[in-house]
Amino acid sequence: MASSRKVIELFYDVVSPYSWLGFEVMCRYRNVWNIDLKLRPAFLGGIMQGSGNKPPGLVPNKFLYMTTDLHRLAQYFQVPISPPADPFEAMFEKGSLSAMRFVAAVQEREVGGDKQVEQVSRELWMRIWSQDKDITQPASLSEAAMKAGLSASEVEELLKLSTQEMAVNDNSSHQCGSGHQYQYIHFFHYLTLSLYSLPQAFGFPLAVCHVNGKAEVFFGSDRFELIAHCIGEKWMGPQPAAAKL
């Protein structure tokens, strides 16, 4: 049985509302499809910069459309998205580097599953994309992690870990040209390994489905029907009745 389970890696960043949609749908379907879902918290800023991609919201008409699109999708997917008052400040000025480092640290320490990674990610999305709250300050990360069920001492250790890694990277950054790029590479090492062999990456969410020894890459939160087809499962909409939520 185990050998027939298809591995799906889901790369996401809590700065991205479309990632949230993809995340919730995949978390629901991990209980419905015969899949092994691997959460890959990652840093969208690095992917955008590395690929030379520009955020779609910079085109005014696209921004207007995306506002409508997100609102409709949030209702249909039943994910409580409510854009921050100043999305540009939240997404581009403040960003998600410290938040995603923190989630990566959670994953680094978690054993026996990814329930903490899932819940901390969700609480961070709740902050930035539902309640218009900060996700850059240690106190904000701490609050999200406590809500997700982590203890105060665990949170303290995780904050330290993500800062430590940052220091290591900062020290080594001169060896690799762009410090930013290197920090990204070092800290999210598994992401880097995967993306090095995936020249198609330019944004999140990104689902990588491993089927018959081949990696099929799907961008966005609108390819679930195709993903289902690709892995031989059935798409039942964003809220499958059979999901054990």
Added chain:
Amino acid sequence: MASSRKVIELFYDVVSPYSWLGFEVMCRYRNVWNIDLKLRPAFLGGIMQGSGNKPPGLVPNKFLYMTTDLHRLAQYFQVPISPPADPFEAMFEKGSLSAMRFVAAVQEREVGGDKQVEQVSRELWMRIWSQDKDITQPASLSEAAMKAGLSASEVEELLKLSTQEMAVNDNSSHQCGSGHQYQYIHFFHYLTLSLYSLPQAFGFPLAVCHVNGKAEVFFGSDRFELIAHCIGEKWMGPQPAAAKL
């Protein structure tokens, strides 16, 4: 019964392969859903320029991804997409202005339906996005139209009509600044009227669903499930069994 039919306008350009997917799916569903589908052949170049949007394929990783994505979608949707050897030449250097003028002329003259518009559009897509053939020369447009069942004399008149309109526009273009913009506005007058009240336009395909006096705009060929939800119909995949093809 007629009053309960929901009007869906589908804006498309044969230069866009994703438009082809959207077009075929909507043409299938017009026989399944209780809708009144209105085909809106239009000029993507004008929309891109007007909105300041850039073609997604200019980001190398996105181009790579789209090649894979289109291949998978073409198989799943059963639309015979096969990219031209040089997509940039076909899409950006040669473009679709004369082709879409021709389709608009077909629509201008057609009475009692849109079978000709549908078939000429499909034949043009077959040329550029399946057979790697030209769609800019009169002989190419003529060949596509004859394949679509139009007579030689009809084709001749349509070629004349689209050229005439061009002349009219050219003469008036100095009144409006950009001649290009004006040509687009003049010739595709219905498109302009619609888009003036739709500030969300930045690309094709664009489906505008008129529901309870409100226009709901959907971009891309990946919102059919949401469109179905929006108009109170059921999405049955890209090839609904009940479609009378």
